[in-house]
Amino acid sequence: MLSSSKHEGRRRTKQRDTLAKILEGSERPLSVAELLEAASERIDGLGVATVYRTVAAMLDAGEIESVDIPGEPTRYERSNKGHHHHFSCERCERVFDLAGCLENLRKMLPPKFQVRSHSVALYGLCAACARPAK
């Protein structure tokens, strides 16, 4: 039995496909609320629980990662982007990816401290929101 036809209990559904597609296609991390809204355009009556369940599944399948910004609900993005950080727009509430990272983080570390990870978040106005009122 090579590739195995054994089902390990995971079924393919419209909601999972749609959510996966949205996450894969998005250039910015999305919250459960944003996912629900986006996916609801294609799936009628989609429930929040399903979004949470799908996200949880993709999360521990390693397909997506969570993006936590203080005060904001957790967002999710595909995990195959490189290391990067985020920009949170104070007006439209969206979160964007930033390219690159600071390299000199460790120099601000006190002796004996061990870093396991870090996060950098910028706050301000995104291009769309920064442009003058009219």
Next chain:
Amino acid sequence: MLSSSKHEGRRRTKQRDTLAKILEGSERPLSVAELLEAASERIDGLGVATVYRTVAAMLDAGEIESVDIPGEPTRYERSNKGHHHHFSCERCERVFDLAGCLENLRKMLPPKFQVRSHSVALYGLCAACARPAK
């Protein structure tokens, strides 16, 4: 009437003095829970509500600022420290101040985006927790 003896409704209490003293003397940001615990050693029967109220008052008096780390309760620290960032210990749950800041943040910003502020948080083990089990 020069310096005025007019009361503008703010009274000096043991709880406020104590909380202010703790915040001024702390080298790291403290959460409401941490404040409550620390202050309870000096004030018997101190209530949470009082801590929240006092923190809120100090906050909009500009005496303290809030420190938000994803997943953690908001912490507070005196606002007269210079610009700095934080280290969150994954073991003991305490948050520490880091000296200095990265200067090249703006170079990771997309065109037209306007930064108003930024935050950098490192995660790992503090000196105390990093030291081997025994």
Next chain:
DNA sequence: TTGATAATGATACGTTATTATCAATAACCT
């Protein structure tokens, strides 16, 4: 097609953090 069962959606429940309520208490001006 059908049957076993995974997945869904509605909703109740659980958390954690914070605010509102209100009677009892304590500050502070006179």
Next chain:
DNA sequence: AGGTTATTGATAATAACGTATCATTATCAA
């Protein structure tokens, strides 16, 4: 000292986010 009233503490109420439950529906191997 005394009285006005800001402050306190206990607790109920909110709010935001996430999980558990469960009857119904849909997937998929046979």
